[in-house]
Amino acid sequence: xxxxxxxxxxxxxxxxxxxxxxxxxxxxxxxxxxxxxxxxxxxxxxxxxxxxxxxxxxxxxxxxxxxxxxxxxxxxxxxxxxxxxxxxxxxxxxxxxxxxxxxxxxxxxxxxxxx
Numbered sequence: 848x849x850x851x852x853x854x855x856x857x858x859x860x861x862x863x864x865x866x867x868x869x870x871x872x873x874x875x876x877x878x879x880x881x882x883x884x885x886x887x888x889x890x891x892x893x894x895x896x897x898x899x900x901x902x903x904x905x906x907x908x909x910x911x912x913x914x915x916x917x918x919x920x921x922x923x924x925x926x927x928x929x930x931x932x933x934x935x936x937x938x939x940x941x942x943x944x945x946x947x948x949x950x951x952x953x954x955x956x957x958x959x960x961x962x
Contacts, residue, residue, distance in 0.1 A: 853952050854899070857892035857914070860945050864888030864921070867934070867942065875933050884924040890917040891949060908960040915953040922946045 864885060871881035891914050898910035925946060929939035 853949075853956060854892070854895050856945070856952070857895045857949060860949060861889040861892040863942060863945065867938075871928075871933060877933055880924060880928060880931075880933065884921060884928070887917045887920040887924060890914070891921065891953075904960060908957060911953060911957050911960060915950065915957055918946060918950045918953055922950065 867888075868881040868885035871877045871884075875881075894910050894914035894917065898907045898914070901907035901910055922943070925934075925939060925943050928934045929936065929943075934942075
């Protein structure tokens, strides 16, 4: 159940990240940061999906750990985009809340999978 929620939330977050990247490129003419957040933000869901078919419990835990690292990196890019005024506070708060929720879910999943 929990993995399904994580899978769904990470996928929905990836959609938001793609739209954010498109916005940064078309409206702000910012390509480098847009590509960075696109890479890390979409990797979260891809790694969660990949972990579902892990070859072992250790493989599952490893993939989820990498997803957690990507989520943390995405949080960094979101903060940077806000502080450099590429995104407004309202958009940041919404995306940041989603990212923090994913981080919390991934931390819990990683801890549980290592027991």
